[in-house]
Amino acid sequence: MIQVNDKQITVLAAPLQGVTDNVWRMAQHEVFGAVDAYYAPFMRVEHGEVRRKDLRDVDPERNEGTTLIPQILACQPNHALMMVDALKQRGYHRIDINLGCPFPPIALHRKGSGMLAYPDLTEALFQALATVEDVSYSVKMRIGWDRNDQWRDILPLMDIIRPVSITVHPRTGKQQYKGELDIEQFEAMLAAASWPVVYNGSLYTVEDIHQTVDRYPALEAVMVGSGLAADPGMLAPDTAADDYRRFHDLLVDGYTEVLNGGEAQLVRHLQDIWQTFLPDTDHKLQKAIRKSHTIDQYQNAAAAALASVENMAFYQRKHQ
Numbered sequence: 001m002i003q004v005n006d007k008q009i010t011v012l013a014a015p016l017q018g019v020t021d022n023v024w025r026m027a028q029h030e031v032f033g034a035v036d037a038y039y040a041p042f043m044r045v046e047h048g049e050v051r052r053k054d055l056r057d058v059d060p061e062r063n064e065g066t067t068l069i070p071q072i073l074a075c076q077p078n079h080a081l082m083m084v085d086a087l088k089q090r091g092y093h094r095i096d097i098n099l100g101c102p103f104p105p106i107a108l109h110r111k112g113s114g115m116l117a118y119p120d121l122t123e124a125l126f127q128a129l130a131t132v133e134d135v136s137y138s139v140k141m142r143i144g145w146d147r148n149d150q151w152r153d154i155l156p157l158m159d160i161i162r163p164v165s166i167t168v169h170p171r172t173g174k175q176q177y178k179g180e181l182d183i184e185q186f187e188a189m190l191a192a193a194s195w196p197v198v199y200n201g202s203l204y205t206v207e208d209i210h211q212t213v214d215r216y217p218a219l220e221a222v223m224v225g226s227g228l229a230a231d232p233g234m235l236a237p238d239t240a241a242d243d244y245r246r247f248h249d250l251l252v253d254g255y256t257e258v259l260n261g262g263e264a265q266l267v268r269h270l271q272d273i274w275q276t277f278l279p280d281t282d283h284k285l286q287k288a289i290r291k292s293h294t295i296d297q298y299q300n301a302a303a304a305a306l307a308s309v310e311n312m313a314f315y316q317r318k319h320q
């Protein structure tokens, strides 16, 4: 929760496939926290079954101490029901529905944000999900797939599932993550929605959250994605440089345990983290991370980068 004026604002950690997996979430929770709930990256059905990797990610034993909201991505109602069933068996009673993924191989198969152009498919999906007992849903969506007003056809369908909340990222799927946020459409949607709306998009600091809530007093929650991946301590006011080292150590330990593809795979995965983590890192230090081949080389390069946290622009802004 973040106090904004006289209001407590819920802060949700966005799902980022390939970044905010179970290892990342547990490290963020242990070192920095200040997140009210984590949304898990979407799970899906492949070859007729729920992907095992996705189920492992939401295994309650691996997520102890956190509030986790699993997310499903499906167009076919029977696939969605398979995932909901698997999640119920694991004790989950709150599930998020992905109507936002813009990745073309998914969206062009009418999944994620691709569904926003097909209200009939969305309706069929919602009708099926509404038959399940003891589960409440939330929805994470964009304003449309290839038009910025397609939400207008989708919003009335929400009455079928009566969502706990609708998280809106104000871009179309076609825009992917580029281009302006369409604040005008967001405002129209916020005014038209009869269910609680959560704002998501380009919140990089606590100050950004304050400004957004000031602008939209109806908001009770916001969701932060790339901002939190860049600075996992974004929401915690008193982060020390050592916290980032501790967070990184937990990632190294966690991925060493879960990845079983040998040293090369581990190094590649750790290198990938730096595509979003601490983007203010000096280019030469980033290059040394990218060029490392062994885990020892990687650890030396990462240690040099982490030793420079106090000099990074984001850190200095927070501590001035």
Ligand SMILES: Cc1cc2nc3c(=O)[nH]c(=O)nc-3n(C[C@H](O)[C@H](O)[C@H](O)COP(=O)(O)O)c2cc1C
Residues within 6 Å of the ligand: 014, 015, 016, 017, 018, 019, 040, 041, 042, 071, 098, 100, 101, 140, 169, 177, 200, 201, 202, 203, 223, 224, 225, 226, 227
């Ligand atoms: C690499 C990457 C992976 C993502 N994976 C998911 C996902 O699994 N489910 C989802 O609903 N959104 C996913 N998103 C979208 C984010 O949750 C979020 O909506 C988006 O990054 C905009 O918020 P931000 O500006 O705070 O980052 C992903 C985004 C990125 C960049």
